[in-house]
Amino acid sequence: MKKHVFNAGPCILPQPAIESAIAAIKDFDGTGVGLLEISHRTPGWERIMAETEQLWRDLLHIPDGYKVLFLGGGASTQFCYVPYNLMARKAAYLQTGTWAKKAAKEARLFGEVEIVASSEDKNYSYIPTGYTVPTDADYFHITTNNTIFGTELHTDLDSPVPLVADMSSDIMSRPVDVSKYALIYGGAQKNVGPAGVTFVIVREDMLGKVDRPIPTMIDYRTHVNGSSMFNTPPVFAIYVMHETLKWLKELGGVEAMYEMNKRKAELLYAEIDRNKMFTGTARREDRSIMNVCFVMADGYKDQEAAFMELAKARGMVGIKGHRSVGGFRASIYNACPLESVQALVDCMREFEGNY
């Protein structure tokens, strides 16, 4: 039976990227040597690195003055890179979920952290507004999409201080005005590739402003100067990212993808709102187009296991909600096809009909 993959990360990837990775593992670039066995100093690999950076630049219209880095360690390691490199004295954080809270925790090791607002009071079901960002902060850190709670910032914020964003789970899902950000980072494994590579888009004038000594590998300047090849880069993960971005470009880029993503999200939210047995958990205006969280509605709470059983029987994979929200979460990233979303909607209708 066909599986419909809604995993939150690692998650579904475009089939052409998978096929091309399989071929490259056997024979990279016609060299007769497999991708996992080549030297990362071979010219063919250097071309892949350069093309991958160019794909990022083209797809997100990244202006001059910014570097795109491919590092290891995941987004979680960036929680420490960012303050290490950018915080002289103080930073501001918007606490919109578990990942945002973890990022702020690391920053406290380096100086004063001001939480400008938090939605923890309502289990992170909304994005706070009406707060003030202190102008003496070295940067303001936000999480644009809250993967666990299914909320998303739908606009690029105006900030009086340099804006830093964790975009792990909505990068490349919608157009972003990169010029409004000083630094954007994320793990690849939600929308742009497999686990193992972390992207960082950094405005070069942000670097070299703190006095503390920074370990070589954690200093962004090392990777800017070494073009992400200071040490061995995660070649396999970068290759799959390259193929994933090529696929995205062929589909019409981030702008076209955004239209498709909105369609998928609208389809699923419309069913959640229509179906009497389900209810969404995020505030309507903050609903994520990437992670759709819903629970059984009042009166049907005891039906959760039964719906999960039907969903499994219909081929749904990965729809169990995170333990901090419960219920269900469908992660409908770029590579998740409309037909999978339709299959989930059909399944919800069938469940309601059976009841």
Ligand SMILES: *Cc1c(COP(=O)(O)O)cnc(C)c1O
């Ligand atoms: C998944 C996720 C992370 C953690 O990413 P790792 O690469 O596993 O460290 C951080 N932030 C957000 C928003 C995420 O979705």
